[in-house]
Amino acid sequence: MTRYAQLAGELRRRIDGGIYRGGDRLPSIRALCREFAVSISTAQTAYARLEDAGLVEARPKSGFFVRSQPAPTDLPAVTRPAQRPLDVSRWDQVLELVERHPPDDEVLLLGRGIPDLACPTLKPLQRLLAERYRHASGQDLNYDALAGSLALRQQVVRLMAGAGSLLHPDDVLITSGCQEALSIAIRTLTEPGDVVAVDSPSFYGTMQILQANGLKALEIPTDPCTGISLEALELALEQWPIRAIQLTPTCNNPLGYTMPEERKRALLALAQRFDVAIIEDDIYGDLAFDTPRPRTIKAFDDDGRVLLCSGFSKTLMPGLRVGWIAPGRYRDRVQHMKYVSTGASATLPQLAIADFIAKGCYERHLRAVVTQYRRQRDLMISWVRRYFPADTGISYPQGGFLLWLELPGGIDSMRLNERLVPARLRIAPGSLFSASGKYRDCLRLNYASALTPTIEAALRRVGEEVTRLYVGVGDRALA
Amino acid sequence: MTRYAQLAGELRRRIDGGIYRGGDRLPSIRALCREFAVSISTAQTAYARLEDAGLVEARPKSGFFVRSQPAPTDLPAVTRPAQRPLDVSRWDQVLELVERHPPDDEVLLLGRGIPDLACPTLKPLQRLLAERYRHASGQDLNYDALAGSLALRQQVVRLMAGAGSLLHPDDVLITSGCQEALSIAIRTLTEPGDVVAVDSPSFYGTMQILQANGLKALEIPTDPCTGISLEALELALEQWPIRAIQLTPTCNNPLGYTMPEERKRALLALAQRFDVAIIEDDIYGDLAFDTPRPRTIKAFDDDGRVLLCSGFSKTLMPGLRVGWIAPGRYRDRVQHMKYVSTGASATLPQLAIADFIAKGCYERHLRAVVTQYRRQRDLMISWVRRYFPADTGISYPQGGFLLWLELPGGIDSMRLNERLVPARLRIAPGSLFSASGKYRDCLRLNYASALTPTIEAALRRVGEEVTRLYVGVGDRALA
Ligand SMILES: Cc1ncc(COP(=O)(O)O)c(C=O)c1O
Ligand SMILES: Cc1ncc(COP(=O)(O)O)c(C=O)c1O
Numbered sequence: 001m002t003r004y005a006q007l008a009g010e011l012r013r014r015i016d017g018g019i020y021r022g023g024d025r026l027p028s029i030r031a032l033c034r035e036f037a038v039s040i041s042t043a044q045t046a047y048a049r050l051e052d053a054g055l056v057e058a059r060p061k062s063g064f065f066v067r068s069q070p071a072p073t074d075l076p077a078v079t080r081p082a083q084r085p086l087d088v089s090r091w092d093q094v095l096e097l098v099e100r101h102p103p104d105d106e107v108l109l110l111g112r113g114i115p116d117l118a119c120p121t122l123k124p125l126q127r128l129l130a131e132r133y134r135h136a137s138g139q140d141l142n143y144d145a146l147a148g149s150l151a152l153r154q155q156v157v158r159l160m161a162g163a164g165s166l167l168h169p170d171d172v173l174i175t176s177g178c179q180e181a182l183s184i185a186i187r188t189l190t191e192p193g194d195v196v197a198v199d200s201p202s203f204y205g206t207m208q209i210l211q212a213n214g215l216k217a218l219e220i221p222t223d224p225c226t227g228i229s230l231e232a233l234e235l236a237l238e239q240w241p242i243r244a245i246q247l248t249p250t251c252n253n254p255l256g257y258t259m260p261e262e263r264k265r266a267l268l269a270l271a272q273r274f275d276v277a278i279i280e281d282d283i284y285g286d287l288a289f290d291t292p293r294p295r296t297i298k299a300f301d302d303d304g305r306v307l308l309c310s311g312f313s314k315t316l317m318p319g320l321r322v323g324w325i326a327p328g329r330y331r332d333r334v335q336h337m338k339y340v341s342t343g344a345s346a347t348l349p350q351l352a353i354a355d356f357i358a359k360g361c362y363e364r365h366l367r368a369v370v371t372q373y374r375r376q377r378d379l380m381i382s383w384v385r386r387y388f389p390a391d392t393g394i395s396y397p398q399g400g401f402l403l404w405l406e407l408p409g410g411i412d413s414m415r416l417n418e419r420l421v422p423a424r425l426r427i428a429p430g431s432l433f434s435a436s437g438k439y440r441d442c443l444r445l446n447y448a449s450a451l452t453p454t455i456e457a458a459l460r461r462v463g464e465e466v467t468r469l470y471v472g473v474g475d476r477a478l479a
Numbered sequence: 480m481t482r483y484a485q486l487a488g489e490l491r492r493r494i495d496g497g498i499y500r501g502g503d504r505l506p507s508i509r510a511l512c513r514e515f516a517v518s519i520s521t522a523q524t525a526y527a528r529l530e531d532a533g534l535v536e537a538r539p540k541s542g543f544f545v546r547s548q549p550a551p552t553d554l555p556a557v558t559r560p561a562q563r564p565l566d567v568s569r570w571d572q573v574l575e576l577v578e579r580h581p582p583d584d585e586v587l588l589l590g591r592g593i594p595d596l597a598c599p600t601l602k603p604l605q606r607l608l609a610e611r612y613r614h615a616s617g618q619d620l621n622y623d624a625l626a627g628s629l630a631l632r633q634q635v636v637r638l639m640a641g642a643g644s645l646l647h648p649d650d651v652l653i654t655s656g657c658q659e660a661l662s663i664a665i666r667t668l669t670e671p672g673d674v675v676a677v678d679s680p681s682f683y684g685t686m687q688i689l690q691a692n693g694l695k696a697l698e699i700p701t702d703p704c705t706g707i708s709l710e711a712l713e714l715a716l717e718q719w720p721i722r723a724i725q726l727t728p729t730c731n732n733p734l735g736y737t738m739p740e741e742r743k744r745a746l747l748a749l750a751q752r753f754d755v756a757i758i759e760d761d762i763y764g765d766l767a768f769d770t771p772r773p774r775t776i777k778a779f780d781d782d783g784r785v786l787l788c789s790g791f792s793k794t795l796m797p798g799l800r801v802g803w804i805a806p807g808r809y810r811d812r813v814q815h816m817k818y819v820s821t822g823a824s825a826t827l828p829q830l831a832i833a834d835f836i837a838k839g840c841y842e843r844h845l846r847a848v849v850t851q852y853r854r855q856r857d858l859m860i861s862w863v864r865r866y867f868p869a870d871t872g873i874s875y876p877q878g879g880f881l882l883w884l885e886l887p888g889g890i891d892s893m894r895l896n897e898r899l900v901p902a903r904l905r906i907a908p909g910s911l912f913s914a915s916g917k918y919r920d921c922l923r924l925n926y927a928s929a930l931t932p933t934i935e936a937a938l939r940r941v942g943e944e945v946t947r948l949y950v951g952v953g954d955r956a957l958a
Contacts, residue, residue, distance in 0.1 A: 091815055098818070099625055117620045126612055134609035141596045141796040146578055176655045176800070179822040187691075192671060205822070212666075212819040317620040319826040321655070336570055339577065340691040343658040343684070346825060347798035 627653025
């Protein structure tokens, strides 16, 4: 990491940590130079980056100030899922969402978890892949090492250094997508009947893993800005025999928040106190809107209890199916589980991604998409404000490309989806994200690909249907 | 299938089924034309194919005769594993075998399950892959359908028609290697503590799946020519609560036999009688030395109880990680298990393989490698006869590229491997293939890639070490 990025990171952490609060005046350039022993230009660049990130503003003649967070007033409520372990179901709904629609059936899927695949900064990756496949010989066509290609594991280590973790390539195993990483992590830690605590709402893929393995999900209330409630989690840990905590603390799917760093540390301390493992899903972490990207919980993990799961499906292309896991002290069992699950992962996509990162193309690509996603977040939020009932709850994502809406009047998003069939539109219903039948009045949208007039029209149409349902609710209430 | 291939297949089945026996005179060309209503040239071509396959010989002026099978006299013994369900272990040894050695450590691995990757008929596949990756857009970079690409599922259906199965593309799900197919099949059918009956010796990958899922393996005695003992299996089914039968009945790994068709049918009848599912591993089936290739058990499955698992790791390249499963009546649960295991499989390798098959390149490639493997089987057997003690048991593979040896005097193949360290050679020890510690005196060799003087020298060296150990055994016996 460059000097100015380190400095910006440190300032960022102080802001996150509440050392400097909204409206506070920040140290002068000179003070920074003294405190950190850096040059004036380094200090200036660091502030410029924080300005870009929307965290700091320069006021003429008075210096730099912490920006008051935009603090949207229309955030969804803190979630209140059922406080007991539950079996997960809803596979039919998940299948309906994740199943590819036949190409002739031109449905516009507004809620899937897919990045922008038309981004020109992805093109070099396709070239690298093509070259690798054309020129591969012998070893590259063979079974890879069980842990995956060293070249890619080294690049993962480099990326994770930027997220605060000092890993060794032997700490990393490449998997067939992040889904395999999560599946292996959960199966390594649990036996049928065990309880796993999850943030709530929670990624449906993980919930289905719990279901398939006969596990129970204990959904913990979660704040749309700061993430899983540590107070509720502590109570749950006292009350239930929890085997693992599974969560997505950075650029959460579906809520978009990033847990503040002190809360990540506090969560880890809690896990240590109750001696449970943490399965940390970081698949959207590299898409954080702030630079440097937020640190993982794994960054603070000093006794190997965090199994960090991630991959390139959201930052590059899902169709490559390249994920990874850094399983800490569970490495040997995870490796065995990886062998029995799929053997080694495909060799050449790993090598091509390693090339892509090593050449700096990954960073360039991230810069491009993060800028795009951030802009499109704001645009899509403005559309929702325009086309949806005024009391719709809207998340305020800190990264990634997913927006979460809480519809007013308890409107059922499954019913909404049915109403959208004639318009050939589909949203992701909120109920997929809960084991306890919560979030029926919520839905997920995707703002990754170019927000064309077609998408605006689609969103207007969804808003109209919501409004109609809302009026219906009012009518029934009056009747 | 062409007319002559059908006819050759029918004759082949009569020979296999013992209707025509070694030395028997076969129907004349004219009789064939009458019986099957085919042309003279079709009948001639059918006999020519059976001649090529070594099953039939033409004797001048007297017509066609069934060849007496070479019936090697030095086959390994029928196996006698422990007759009770056992926990599987030996992960360390499996890891040592499957783990990729660092490139600088130039060990010659004589026992791994890897096809010849230098075969020129594979080159078009690399070109197709490169083109697919270079020109892919949108959908092809995205998550594939959960069941896999329709184009590949259609080609799998075509291939399996040649193995006697009439499948529909919806009956097939693409997986990340055959290992995932097996893993999913087993997890779909069982709960921890359940018993699975397996052929013995048995592929270590499957055994490790049993271990990881808390299942017990019941190893059934197996004949090196005709496969799993139906008599022993019947007894076992009466005695134990068996949830599934898992076996590799065609071009078995490691023994090389193909179960005769009547035995496959009888096995299915047994499974029906006891109402258990069959997990049929056919990964080497397309590499059978006879044409048309033997039919699967699945071909006779009329109530959907066979889960057929296969893939392209042995016929094309393991590093692509493309496998598939035809799960019969278990399709829905298998699909869920596939979703939670890895989500959809990688898109583009599937499309490239589908192109490769559709263009006829797969058949061309199979013809080339099958001819090569058959020739090399005979050459490697001749080397073993030359360099190993005379009473070494040698399998007689009907397809694939793996040879199984039974060493005389109870020589321990793990010890042999240790002795081979200075020579930078490694064989696959037999004990990996058993849960009950059997086959310590056996080993597996690979004859896929060109049998160069280097490999001959390596084999001679292995033979010398075996001979030395054998003499040692004799000495100890005398002492
Ligand atoms: C939070 C989260 N984790 C994991 C995954 C699965 O990732 P992959 O497609 O790499 O298996 C997803 C994809 O939707 C996700 O949103
Ligand atoms: C009998 C058998 N089944 C399955 C497999 C695994 O196949 P894949 O590499 O496609 O996962 C192997 C590979 O060694 C095998 O020998």
